[in-house]
Amino acid sequence: MLGRLARLRVPTAHLEEERMTKRRTTWSVFGLLVIVALVASACTAAPGGPTASGAAGQADPNGEITLNTGSEPDTIDPQKSSFVNEIAQAALVFEGLMTFDPKTTKPVPAAAAAMPTVSSDGLTLKYTIKDGLKYSDGAPLTAKNFEYAFLRGCDPTAAGDYAFVLYVVVGCEAWNTMDPKKSTPADLSAAKAKVGVKATDDKTLQFTLKEPAAYFVPITALWIGWPVRESDVQKGGDKWTEPATYIGNGPFKLTEWKHNEKFVFERNDNYRKKIQIKKINKVMINESAVAFAAYRNNELDMAGVEAPDLRTVEGDAELKAQLVDLGGSCTFYYGYNVRRPPFNDPNVRMAFSKSVDRQAFINDVQKIGKAADGGFIPPGFPGYDNTDNVQKFDVAAAKALLDKASPEAKAGLTGLKYTFASSNTNKTRAEWAQGQWKTNLGVTVELDPVQSTAYSALFKKGQDSPQLFLLGWCADFPDQQNWHSTVWATGGISAARTGYSSKAFDDKTKAGDKEGDPAKRDALYNDAGKQLSQDAPAGWVWYSAGKLLRKPWLKGITDNPIDYFPGIFALENVFVAKH
């Protein structure tokens, strides 16, 4: 999932300018050479152009693609991964019990034969494994492998950031939060034995939950439960993620990992479906401008487009035709510290939320993204609600609300600071917001940039936490629980940062977490979402989105906002057309 998406943003605008100037001046100097070169490249039939081969358009059984994966991931161990660049590698090699339907983003069976059977009290889930599944080395895949993987996900010595998604399983949280250095091995194994994950036979995996949790099914599609093999982990030790022991049940196998240079994945012929691509190379280019150049040099078959390159792409007919729009999985918002003035007054919070022109922000600053036109959950995700528009841009209403604010809250507006993780992009965003509040509300806000590694420490000060700040939340899995309950229920990540605690909201979202009936569940969450927007501990600003360039010969991809690899949820359909 675009879980903890932390894209390294490098200011490339100045490079772009340099490049544009260079191009103009060099024309005169090297003009002749360029003409010669263009003729030469036309003669050598660069892979970019269509050829007259009769087989063009058909799937190439030896199809090979090269993508950019950015920088070297810190780990590719499924139970330890948290960033999209880590998960994206494991996703090619492993497959979970469930996966997602690329069109609806609902969980559908993968290694499981069918949806799980849920006991009437909602506390026990039984998964049956498909027949005949194998690892890429030919060894059979059983429920025991999944049991090991899920237990490893709770294991305090494996210490993955994503263990929390399994805390709804009986005993997982208790074991995971033990200190492995202080506890005796006997205590640890006793805690392990209490975890509610059990392979009752080779085909059946049973989970016991602490409480009914309709959101548990999508969790069983996540990397935390991908069936890493115990024998590989033991044999490889710290280096088990190297190709020799990184053996999975997924569509590809890892055949080479040159650190800081590239990954090579080759088709796994033991996979349950026939995969049409033979080989995937993933190179590591940090600079988006370089990746863009490499794409144009046909060294990459896909490349993300950053805002600075967008103008170049849209000015070039061939490139423009290759541009693909992607939905995003993140929402960005202004957080308000509700514990003290001015934001202890809901009128001030709503006034701030209603006084920013989101569409202008997308047009002038963000370029790639979508103006928030609903609540906290972005489009493409279950729970997106565009009838939730109480925070809509409305200067007159915003001013009226600010007038209604208490004298104490109004006094608090003096010297108000806006805190953000320091970067060029965030600075531009902050200056824009500063201008909006000044123009539309007449409130002067000071900018307070902070080193990004020190940002979260600021929020541990309770009442003295930053008053006004920029934050984002990216989905871990496509379910409302991961948005409303994880983030905003009392004690949730952003609830703790803003000091927001609402019984009305908590009741609705927690009821949604337990509700088994999908329609009732959606209604409960929509109610909760509206309550949240109305209480406004945060002002929703924009939803993330992506743009990428894709060569015309790469076909069969159904894009989805949570893809960690384009088309990953139906990789058997993806092919390289002969060209």
Add this chain to the structure above:
Amino acid sequence: MPALFLYLCANPNRSNCIAVYTDERVLKYTIRRLLLMIPTLFFVALITFGLAKAAPGSPFDRNPDKPPKQETIDRLNKYYGLDKPVHEQFLQWLGNVAHLDFGISIVRQRQVSEILAQGFPVTAQLGVQALVLALAIALPLGVISALRQNTIVDYGSLFFATIGTTIPSFVVAIFFIYFFAVWLRLLPIVGWGTPQHMIMPTIILSLGAAAFLTRITRASMLEAVRQDYVRTARSKGLREQVVIVGHVLKNALIPVATVVGPAAAGLITGSFIIETLFSVPGIGREYIRSIVALDYPIIMATTLLYAFFIVVANLSVDLVYGMLDPRIKVGK
């Protein structure tokens, strides 16, 4: 002055030895300088450690939007010994380094020595190639422009040198990428390994040093060519070639050698930008990443390695002086 042979042996059993003729004073001098390296590296380490620790934040705070729980951070801090006072951490690190144990990368969870062993050869290869290329361009070009002063060759070399020193390498790199890769489709941009992949990074990395060395060589040739000993050599009836190579160039190389040392160290260790732009799997990218991520063990090991190379380069220059001009007494 008692002469002696210094044996540089590949094995402790004294097979595969290279005998280097030296004299006692030079040897003592070299040993003294090598010993001086220890306090130098110590202070480099101390300052780097202090600065790295003074930087705000924590290596476990990778994503401000989703911070790990405080208990998790506490546990990790304890595991990596980051909960101890800074001076204790430094002493412990120092003790480990004395046993050549550079620890484990906090973020990658791989041995630092393993990461360096994979990245450094690539960085060093790139640097050495660039240095050789820079010298191959700078020495002939400097000599010719000095001998043909104020001709078109001289002006050409001045033009090259001005371009090479004033335009930053990342600008040249982007220009090269667009010209040779996107337009001409002659060279690949991404990766490392084949000679084609090495052409662009090597040339771009060498440009700055080549330009600078060209100017130094030219200036110092012009200086030397006017010296009395050159007139003497000519009046002895020596052939022009011998005069230029044996008398002018040899003397002119002393200032050049002074700057080649640090330049060599700079090329071997300083290719961060080029490595990032061309996706070269060297140590420079890892270094930058480690600083951003506050991966202390990598920051420390890499800085120390870089410092070591700069010290060695400077020492080599001082030793080379003695070879170029016997009047310079190394070790006095």
